[in-house]
Amino acid sequence: MKKHIYILAFLASLISFACQENPLIKLEDDVSGNVTKLEIEYLAANQENNLIDGFDSTYIVSTSKNQLRDLDGYIYVAKIVKENKRFGNTIKNSIDLFEAEFFDKNREILTPEGNFLGYFSIPIGEFLIDNAKAILTGKIIKLRRNNQMYEAKAGARYFLYKSPFLQIGENFQLAYNSPIYVKVLRPNHINEFINFIPEEINGELKINYNLKEFESLEISWNKSLGGSNLRGKVEIVIGVFIEKTNSAFPIIRIRTDDIGTIKLPAKIFENIRINENFDLIFLISKKNVKKISLNNNFQNIDFIAASVYSIKVKKFY
Amino acid sequence: MFFRILLILTIFILSTKIYFGQSNFFYEERELYLLRINKNENVENNSYSISSLFQTFMNNLSGFSLREITLKRYFDNDYFHLSYFPALSLEFVSPNATSVVGLDLNTFYKYQKNFEGKYARKIGDNILSLIRLANYYEKFTREEAEFYFSDTLAYVYKVAKTDKIFNWNLDFALSWSFIEWAAVEFSTEGLISVDEKKVDKTYPRRISKKIFDLTFHYYASEAFRISFQYKTGHNLFAAVSWNNYFKDFVFEIFVKGGVYSSKIKNLYSSQFGFKAKYDNFSLWLVSAYDFNPPTAYSLLDLKEKGIGELSFGKFENKKIVAGFSADIFPRKEKYIEVISFDYNDKIFSAYNDAFQTVPIAKAKIKNISKDKIEIVPEILIEELDENWFVSQSVTLLPQEEKEAYFYYFFNNNKTVKSTLIGSLNARLKFEDKIQSERKHPILIYDKNSWDGKVNNLKYYAFREIDKMENLAKKALSRFRDSLSKVEPKLLKFYQAKILFDYFINQISYVSDPRAVVDRVQYPAETLLSKGGDCDDLSVLFFSLFESIGIECSFIDYINEESPSHVTIIFNTELDPEEYALITNNEKKIVLRKNEAGKEKIWIPIETTELKGFDTAWEAGAKDFYIKGILSDGLKKGIVRIVDVKN
Numbered sequence: 001m002k003k004h005i006y007i008l009a010f011l012a013s014l015i016s017f018a019c020q021e022n023p024l025i026k027l028e029d030d031v032s033g034n035v036t037k038l039e040i041e042y043l044a045a046n047q048e049n050n051l052i053d054g055f056d057s058t059y060i061v062s063t064s065k066n067q068l069r070d071l072d073g074y075i076y077v078a079k080i081v082k083e084n085k086r087f088g089n090t091i092k093n094s095i096d097l098f099e100a101e102f103f104d105k106n107r108e109i110l111t112p113e114g115n116f117l118g119y120f121s122i123p124i125g126e127f128l129i130d131n132a133k134a135i136l137t138g139k140i141i142k143l144r145r146n147n148q149m150y151e152a153k154a155g156a157r158y159f160l161y162k163s164p165f166l167q168i169g170e171n172f173q174l175a176y177n178s179p180i181y182v183k184v185l186r187p188n189h190i191n192e193f194i195n196f197i198p199e200e201i202n203g204e205l206k207i208n209y210n211l212k213e214f215e216s217l218e219i220s221w222n223k224s225l226g227g228s229n230l231r232g233k234v235e236i237v238i239g240v241f242i243e244k245t246n247s248a249f250p251i252i253r254i255r256t257d258d259i260g261t262i263k264l265p266a267k268i269f270e271n272i273r274i275n276e277n278f279d280l281i282f283l284i285s286k287k288n289v290k291k292i293s294l295n296n297n298f299q300n301i302d303f304i305a306a307s308v309y310s311i312k313v314k315k316f317y
Numbered sequence: 318m319f320f321r322i323l324l325i326l327t328i329f330i331l332s333t334k335i336y337f338g339q340s341n342f343f344y345e346e347r348e349l350y351l352l353r354i355n356k357n358e359n360v361e362n363n364s365y366s367i368s369s370l371f372q373t374f375m376n377n378l379s380g381f382s383l384r385e386i387t388l389k390r391y392f393d394n395d396y397f398h399l400s401y402f403p404a405l406s407l408e409f410v411s412p413n414a415t416s417v418v419g420l421d422l423n424t425f426y427k428y429q430k431n432f433e434g435k436y437a438r439k440i441g442d443n444i445l446s447l448i449r450l451a452n453y454y455e456k457f458t459r460e461e462a463e464f465y466f467s468d469t470l471a472y473v474y475k476v477a478k479t480d481k482i483f484n485w486n487l488d489f490a491l492s493w494s495f496i497e498w499a500a501v502e503f504s505t506e507g508l509i510s511v512d513e514k515k516v517d518k519t520y521p522r523r524i525s526k527k528i529f530d531l532t533f534h535y536y537a538s539e540a541f542r543i544s545f546q547y548k549t550g551h552n553l554f555a556a557v558s559w560n561n562y563f564k565d566f567v568f569e570i571f572v573k574g575g576v577y578s579s580k581i582k583n584l585y586s587s588q589f590g591f592k593a594k595y596d597n598f599s600l601w602l603v604s605a606y607d608f609n610p611p612t613a614y615s616l617l618d619l620k621e622k623g624i625g626e627l628s629f630g631k632f633e634n635k636k637i638v639a640g641f642s643a644d645i646f647p648r649k650e651k652y653i654e655v656i657s658f659d660y661n662d663k664i665f666s667a668y669n670d671a672f673q674t675v676p677i678a679k680a681k682i683k684n685i686s687k688d689k690i691e692i693v694p695e696i697l698i699e700e701l702d703e704n705w706f707v708s709q710s711v712t713l714l715p716q717e718e719k720e721a722y723f724y725y726f727f728n729n730n731k732t733v734k735s736t737l738i739g740s741l742n743a744r745l746k747f748e749d750k751i752q753s754e755r756k757h758p759i760l761i762y763d764k765n766s767w768d769g770k771v772n773n774l775k776y777y778a779f780r781e782i783d784k785m786e787n788l789a790k791k792a793l794s795r796f797r798d799s800l801s802k803v804e805p806k807l808l809k810f811y812q813a814k815i816l817f818d819y820f821i822n823q824i825s826y827v828s829d830p831r832a833v834v835d836r837v838q839y840p841a842e843t844l845l846s847k848g849g850d851c852d853d854l855s856v857l858f859f860s861l862f863e864s865i866g867i868e869c870s871f872i873d874y875i876n877e878e879s880p881s882h883v884t885i886i887f888n889t890e891l892d893p894e895e896y897a898l899i900t901n902n903e904k905k906i907v908l909r910k911n912e913a914g915k916e917k918i919w920i921p922i923e924t925t926e927l928k929g930f931d932t933a934w935e936a937g938a939k940d941f942y943i944k945g946i947l948s949d950g951l952k953k954g955i956v957r958i959v960d961v962k963n
Contacts, residue, residue, distance in 0.1 A: 024425075025632050027411040027616040041418035042464050042473040240466075251466050253418075273467040 038262065039255040043237075068118060072298040073102035075182055077129065078285070078306040079174045079197055085313045086279075096174040098129050098160035100182075101139065102298055109141065109154050117141065121155035124298070125186035132172035134158040176200045180305055184294060193292050195305040198232075199224065203284040203309040207316055208263075214317040217269065220261035221284050221309065234258050237283040241312060242276050258286070269317055282311040398435040405430045405627055411616045417462040420475050425458040426619070428523045430627055431483075447490040447504075456481040457520045483513040484523070502532040521620040523627075568593050652686040653745060655753045656718065660741060663760045665768055666701075666733035667776045667837075669726065676708075676722035678743050680753075684713035693746045696723040698759065700739040721745060736763045767837040767852070771873040771883055774852060775961035777837045778859045782963070785840050786864035792819045793865070809867050810889045810899055810920070816861050817922065817930040823847055824854065826925050835880075854924035855885045862887050863963075871959040872921055872937075874944060884923050884937050886958060891918040905938040909958070 080095040103119035110116060118141070127134035139157040160169040174180065177199050184191040206218040219236060234257070239250040251272060256262055269280070285308040293299045387400040406429035413422040431454050437447040457480045464473045490504035506528040516522075532546040544556045559570050569592040590603035614632060624632065660678030665671070677696065684690055691712045695705040711721045723743055741759040745752045767773060793800065796815050803811045827848035835852065840860040843849040849857065855871060862869040868888035875881050886907060891898065893916050896906050907919040921937035922930070941956070950956030 024408050024410045025614055027409045027426075027619060028613045029411045029414065030615050030617045038415040039418065040415060040462065042462070042471075251471075252464070268464060271463070271465045273465075275468050 037257070041253040041255075043250045043253055069116075071103065071300055071302060072105070073100070073121075073294075073301045075100040075193070075292075075301065075303045076306070077174065077180050077182070077195065077197065077304065078308050079176055079200070080308040080310055081200070081202070082310045083203075083312070085311065093163055093165075096160070096162040096172060098127075098132075098134060098158070098169075098172065100127060100134065100158040101155075102294075102301075104155070107155075109152075118154070121157055123156045123158075124294070125184055125189075127158045128181075128183040128185065129160060129172065130181055132160055132169050134160050135169050176307060182303065189295075191294055193290070193303055195290050195303050196288050197305045198286040198288060198307040201234075201284055201286050201307045201309045203282065203311055205282065205311060205313060214266045214269075216266055217264045218261055219264065219282060219284065223260040224258050224286075232258055232286060232288075235283075235285050235287065236262070237281075237285075239281040239283070240272060240274060241279040241281050242274065243279070244276050248281060266317065277315070279312050279314055280316075282313070284309045284311075394439040396435070396437040398437075399432070400434075401432045402430045407624060407627055407632055409614070409616075409619065409632075413460065417473070420460075420462050420473065422460045422462060422475065424460070425456075426521060427454075427456040427458075428624055428627065429454045429456075443494045445492040447492075449486075449488045449490065451486045451488070453484040453486065453523060454481065455484060455516070455520075455523060457517070480517055480520070482516045485511045485513075487511075498536045500534045500536075502530070502534070504530045504532075506530070521616070521623065523624050651752060652684065652688075652690050652747050653692060653713070653752050654683045654685050655745070656681040656683055658743070658755060660723075660743070660757060661759070662757070663762065664725075665762045665766055665773070665776075666727055667762075667764050667766070667780075668773055669728070669776065671773075671776075672725035674724075677725040678723040678741065680721045680723075680743070680745065681718060682711070682713070682721055682745065682753075683718045684715055687715050689714050690747050692721055692752065694721045694723045695744050695746060696725055697742045698725070698739050698761070699742060700737060700761065701727065701733070705742075705744075733761055733763045736766060737761050762834060765836045765838060765842075767835045769835050769881065771871045771881075771957070771959045772961060774837060774856055774859070774871055774883070775963065777839050777856045778863065778961070779963040781839055781841050782860055782864050785860040788844070789816055789861045789865045792816055795819075804898075806891060806895065807889075807898055809887075810891065812865060813862055813867055813887055813889075813920070813922075814930040816865075817858060817933060820844070820857070820861065821927050821929065821933070824849065824857075824927065826850065826854070826927060851925050852883050855883050858922065858924050859885050870919075871961065872941060872945075873957040873959050874940070874950070875955045875957070884921060884925075884940070886919050886921040886937070886941075889918045889920055892916070893918060902938075904942050905934065907938075907941065 076097070076099045078097045080097060082091075082093045082095060084091045084093075101121040102124045104122045105119055107120035108116055109118045109120060121139045123136055135158070136156055137159045139154045141152050141154050160172045161167065162169075162172050162174075174197060176197055179194055179196050182193045182195070184193075201221055203219065203221045206220065207214065208216045208218060221234065224232070233255055236254045236256070237250050238252040238254075239248050241248040252268065254262065254264075285306050287304050287306040290303040290305075292301045292303045294301060383403045384405055385400050385402045387398065389399075390397045406427060408425060408427040410423045410425050413424055416422060431452040433449065433451040435447060435449045437445055439445055459478050460475055461478060462473055463476045465471070486507055487509040488505045489508065490502065492500060492502040494500040508527055510527075527549075529549045530546060531548075532544055535543045535545075537543055540559050542556075542558050544558075545553070546556070547553050557572050570590070572589050592602075593600050658678065658680045661672075664677065680694070682692060689712065691710045693710045694708040696708070697705045706723075706725055708722055708724045711719050713719055737760075739759050739761045741757045742754070743757075744754040767777070793812060793815060800808070800811060800815070823844065825848045827846075828850045837856060838846065838849050838853040840857045843853045843857045859869045859871065862885070868890075870886050872884045872886050873881065874883070888909070888911075889899065893908050896903055896918055899918075899920075900906065905920070907921060908916045909919045910916050920934055921941040922933045923936035923940060924933065926933035926936040944950045945956040951958075
């Protein structure tokens with residue numbers, strides 16, 4: 001009888017304890033210290049974003065939703081080079097862009113399903129960028145649902161734009177490697193903020209094949225001069241542009257050190273499957289981000305000065 | 318440091334006072350192998366033992382896990398050991414260099430010992446050789462993000478890519494106790510290491526290279542041991558252990574520490590622990606304490622140097638492991654060696670107290686332990702008894718040899734109606750633990766079987782003496798008148814005469830059936846069957862006479878060529894000079910001295926002479942005179958008067 005009790009106890013203990021795992025031991029990754037560390041964000045996954053005309057025209061794209069909830073507004077100044085590779089030609093344009101929005105945190109923008117997209121934006125006064133006066137325009141957001149585009153008004157936005165073909169606003173001119181002054185004029189208040197537009201950035205794509213199979217894509221850019229500790233981060237946004245609907249979607253954002261080149265496996269692109277013909281858009285940018293504050297309502301504002309290189313290329317796989 | 322010195326000193330002081338066996342204190346994975354040639358760990362041959370071990374971590378008490386299940390088997394000089402380890406593992410995690418927002422991507426490295434088989438053989442008294450085959454499992458899991466974007470769907474999810482290999486290690490060990498107080502051990506780890514398949518070299522492997530151990534044990538006393546171990550890779554450590562063996566309880570404390578290389582352990586790491594064992598259960602606690610723990614564990618270090626030990630290695634510091642083990646089929650500790658064992662292979666069930674004075678079995682035993690022990694012999698005949706008969710214990714000093722006797726008793730109320738073959742179970746116990754147990758066939762003769770020894774007729778004669786007393790008294794009461802006229806000194810004579818004549822009329826002589834052994838009827842059986850042979854009739858009248866106080870003995874006429882003959886002789890309690898009161902022929906009487914040394918007249922009776930007392934006396938006296946006296950039978954020993962007492 002005693003023996004049977006032992007055997008039962010033994011079997012019970014086996015069943016109870018056999019499946020328990022030992023605790024994990026955390027290791028510091030000191031092996032890949034010199035290897036590029038990438039931070040990848042899949043923007044299109046489970047969220048709806050908009051991308052206008054192949055470049056980052058709204059701050060919503062640049063900011064993850066968690067960050068957006070904390071922000072009270074943004075000021076975005078960018079010098080952009082657009083490269084369009086189509087039909088064997090390469091067309092380059094230079095664009096200067098200013099945008100600013102200030103959020104009414106009481107008015108959220110939600111999708112019909114109730115997903116948070118952002119906030120309504122409100123005017124707060126007048127803007128002077130260097131000596132150019134920003135115009136106040138409507139904030140239009142584009143929503144993608146079932147591959148259909150919807151437009152929606154979402155308040156007011158400050159805006160300036162200059163390209164070889166079109167200029168909105170007077171005296172608006174940006175320069176690389178230069179300070180940029182932004183004045184906010186409100187009744188009895190003048191706030192002035194300064195930021196610095198980074199050096200010009202140039203991008204290039206190289207497609208690697210292995211036995212005629214698309215294997216990887218190398219994205220390279222001009223590294224900043226100076227030691228690695230002086231270099232900032234580089235941000236690359238990959239999106240698609242559908243000609244038929246004249247709409248663009250950001251899909252992937254990659255943040256990396258300013259190391260000059262990164263290689264992406266083909267699988268990332270192969271999983272982008274759209275029935276229509278589409279182009280791929282690559283936005284490579286360097287940014288100087290400053291935290292500024294206007295008043296009690298707008299305490300946490302990002303003031304971004306960016307240098308952007310935009311490549312639009314026909315789907316190559 | 319102060320604490321360490323204090324603890325070591327305390328253990329040292331204690332160890333000088335207490336004398337006991339040796340210890341096994343290497344609570345780590347590579348635990349030799351330590352097949353522990355412990356001198357007091359005498360293990361009975363062909364025994365099995367199974368045990369399980371559990372572990373937990375102080376920082377994760379909920380994670381109690383089963384560490385090992387072990388099956389052991391011992392032969393004379395051979396030892397087999399098979400272990401399965403469900404949770405003897407280390408698992409690491411490091412974040413991936415490429416991170417994905419919203420997803421926590423890591424790489425996992427798991428190293429597990431699956432099972433191990435050991436075979437060891439003793440070579441002579443002092444050398445133990447061992448071969449070990451161990452199977453390890455290494456699993457590397459890298460989590461990656463999979464992304465999908467289509468017209469209608471966009472999502473990202475985590476996928477795990479796993480690469481795994483099994484690794485076999487073949488190793489050897491040798492332990493040599495070259496003198497009483499010291500031993501050296503040599504062992505290898507990863508000597509022959511074979512992978513089942515190639516694995517990505519970017520993953521760290523468990524062992525970076527082969528390791529050789531050289532350990533020196535110094536036995537300061539039986540209880541106290543100091544060990545020094547050198548492992549290749551500048552790894553030296555010292556360990557002390559003290560243990561105390563009580564009767565059923567083993568208590569053990571050990572401390573180990575020293576300077577380790579970072580390949581196996583962290584610098585200055587130490588182990589403290591104790592183990593308590595009672596009966597078949599063991600409880601042990603081991604704490605691993607690192608006096609200078611690393612602030613973080615390094616992936617680079619793991620890649621370059623490997624893991625070292627899976628248990629209590631360099632990746633485990635400041636933790637306590639609690640273990641519990643139970644021997645389900647416990648190994649028997651052996652204190653004695655049985656040199657020889659003798660027993661009676663035939664027993665007569667009529668002889669109920671025959672083995673109360675003469676042992677039914679005896680064993681020559683030797684104390685092979687280092688303690689003074691007390692061994693209790695016990696015996697059981699399965700077919701007759703339910704309980705074991707416990708005989709007097711034997712005390713043996715270390716190395717002493719003695720005989721242990723097994724005594725036995727048939728209960729009166731047990732009757733074996735027909736002869737059978739039974740099982741004699743004999744065992745020797747030390748402190749309620751069986752040290753030796755054996756079983757032998759034994760022939761158990763039925764209640765009427767007799768070995769022909771006249772002395773043993775007493776078992777038949779005295780068994781029913783109460784019943785005979787009634788019958789005798791009833792018979793005598795019929796002759797109350799005539800007996801009342803008899804001179805008192807002749808009372809016994811006439812009582813015998815009346816009884817003989819009364820009962821002999823009812824009986825005829827029937828010889829025994831042909832059988833291997835003689836058969837004897839109990840008195841009542843003879844009266845019931847109205848017949849019997851010489852031994853049956855002698856037993857009947859012996860019983861009748863003795864029941865009313867007439868002293869009686871058997872006369873054994875030994876005949877080597879034909880069946881022996883037995884009659885009875887009784888004491889008339891008449892003095893020699895009074896013989897004329899009963900006969901005028903002095904050859905018809907036999908003078909025998911009583912206990913006081915005074916001669917009395919005894920009368921031999923031939924119980925098979927059925928005509929009557931006088932004739933039976935005549936015949937008995939004639940036989941006795943011719944065979945016993947004239948032929949010198951008494952002197953030669955072929956005629957014996959056998960006195961028996963109940």
